[in-house]
Amino acid sequence: AQVPVITLDGPGGAGKGTLAGKLSTWLGWSLLDSGALYRLVGLGALRENLSVDIDDDIQRAADQARALDVRFIAGDDGQRIELAGENVTQTIRQDEIAKAASRWATIPAVREALLARQRTFAAAPGLIADGRDMGTMIFPEADLKIFVTASAEERARRRHEQLSAQGEPASLSRIYREIVDRDTRDASRKASPLKPADDAYVIDTTGDSVTASARKVRDLVVAKG
Numbered sequence: 001a002q003v004p005v006i007t008l009d010g011p012g013g014a015g016k017g018t019l020a021g022k023l024s025t026w027l028g029w030s031l032l033d034s035g036a037l038y039r040l041v042g043l044g045a046l047r048e049n050l051s052v053d054i055d056d057d058i059q060r061a062a063d064q065a066r067a068l069d070v071r072f073i074a075g076d077d078g079q080r081i082e083l084a085g086e087n088v089t090q091t092i093r094q095d096e097i098a099k100a101a102s103r104w105a106t107i108p109a110v111r112e113a114l115l116a117r118q119r120t121f122a123a124a125p126g127l128i129a130d131g132r133d134m135g136t137m138i139f140p141e142a143d144l145k146i147f148v149t150a151s152a153e154e155r156a157r158r159r160h161e162q163l164s165a166q167g168e169p170a171s172l173s174r175i176y177r178e179i180v181d182r183d184t185r186d187a188s189r190k191a192s193p194l195k196p197a198d199d200a201y202v203i204d205t206t207g208d209s210v211t212a213s214a215r216k217v218r219d220l221v222v223a224k225g
């Protein structure tokens, strides 16, 4: 049989990353943070000033995506991400990088370039795959598909709290706008748009604590055996 896969898809800030990390620790399975791959493409493109409107630049971004020299190093508080030996864990969490990632993620050549690599993460004893199209495109045969969502207001509030805790002032209304922009771009693109797989279980975490959401996910996993 194939390696078991659980997919967690959903919009930004719904808490997928946290839940995927908890699930991977709990089950002892490996983790694919596919959003990080798109963020790395966005980072590379920003650094090289590439434009999604220029064919040569698209080609260059796709080549970079295919050749990404990335390492995910498991640690106590999540994964450290290295790009060609540089620790970019914090850098790629910036909202500017999220925006660049979602722009480049609309480009089919970039998605195609990341496809095979994402599938190589499936290794025994199992994989937790976190992203937008894990259940619809990358692992359509997954054993359990979960779509994690929360209202845009709540996701903006969470991001705002997170930034405040980091001592970075930001306006809640601007964060909200950026979240809605990114959702719209992710859900309306032609290439692998953000949407629940037909056979996905939808979990709405609006109003839930992390513990409460984690329990919902865990209950699903237990119920599916």
Ligand code: C5P
Pocket: 012, 013, 034, 035, 036, 038, 039, 098, 101, 102, 103, 105, 130, 131, 132, 133, 134, 182, 186
């Ligand atoms: O999940 P995260 O916020 O890190 O993803 C950043 C961006 O990468 C998303 O807004 C989306 O545009 C893109 N992405 C994607 N497909 C995935 C994961 C992320 O298009 N599987």
